[in-house]
Amino acid sequence: MKISPEETLLIYDGECPFCSEYVKLVRLRESIGPVVLVNARKDEPIVKEVIEAGFDLDEGMVLKYRGKLYHGADCIHMLALLSSPFGLFNRINHLIFKSEQLSRTLYPLLRSGRNLLLRLLRRKKINHSN
Numbered sequence: 001m002k003i004s005p006e007e008t009l010l011i012y013d014g015e016c017p018f019c020s021e022y023v024k025l026v027r028l029r030e031s032i033g034p035v036v037l038v039n040a041r042k043d044e045p046i047v048k049e050v051i052e053a054g055f056d057l058d059e060g061m062v063l064k065y066r067g068k069l070y071h072g073a074d075c076i077h078m079l080a081l082l083s084s085p086f087g088l089f090n091r092i093n094h095l096i097f098k099s100e101q102l103s104r105t106l107y108p109l110l111r112s113g114r115n116l117l118l119r120l121l122r123r124k125k126i127n128h129s130n
Contacts, residue, residue, distance in 0.1 A: 007036055009046055009064040010079075011057065014039030015123050016114050019061060026093060027084035032065075040126050058125045060111060073100075073107035 008028070013019040028035045040047055040057040050062050053069060060072025063079060070078045080097035083090050097103045118125065 006067070007064075008032060008034065008066075009036045009038055010061065011038045011040050011046060011050055011064070012061040013057065013114070013126055014041055016118060017121075018110075018114050018117060023061075025087075025089045026079050027087060027090050028079065028082055030084035030086065032082050056127065058115075058127050060107065072111070073104045076107060076110070077103035 010023055010028070012023050023037055038044055038046055040050075040061070046064065047057070050057065050064075050069065050071075055062055055069065055071045061075050063070040063075045065078060065082070076097050077100050080094045080103070083093065085091060085094060096106065115125075
């Protein structure tokens with residue numbers, strides 16, 4: 001996959017049902033234009049770039065927007081600010097995660113839910129899947 005530096009990318013766990021559904025429901029394209037969705041379990045240059053930048057993809061998804069990387073709570077906060085206000089999911093997402101403090105408080109609960117679901121589904125974490 002060839003990626004230009006100005007493209008918006010969302011790197012997420014493609015084997016996590018919560019993560020996969022979230023990236024489908026958040027309506028970024030309507031508000032900021034094209035977004036490249038990248039499965040963090042694939043061997044892609046952006047995945048390596050994110051890991052080399054010190055981000056743990058088992059600890060949160062990553063948004064690359066205007067050349068800057070947002071990880072975990074910062075990512076979900078930015079997604080809430082950038083996404084379209086249309087649809088019930090996006091309105092709720094915006095109301096909850098537009099607050100940076102609330103995003104930082106709630107994100108560990110979301111991550112714990114993801115980790116529990118992966119264990120129940122007997123799926124390996126990203127950093128242990130290769």
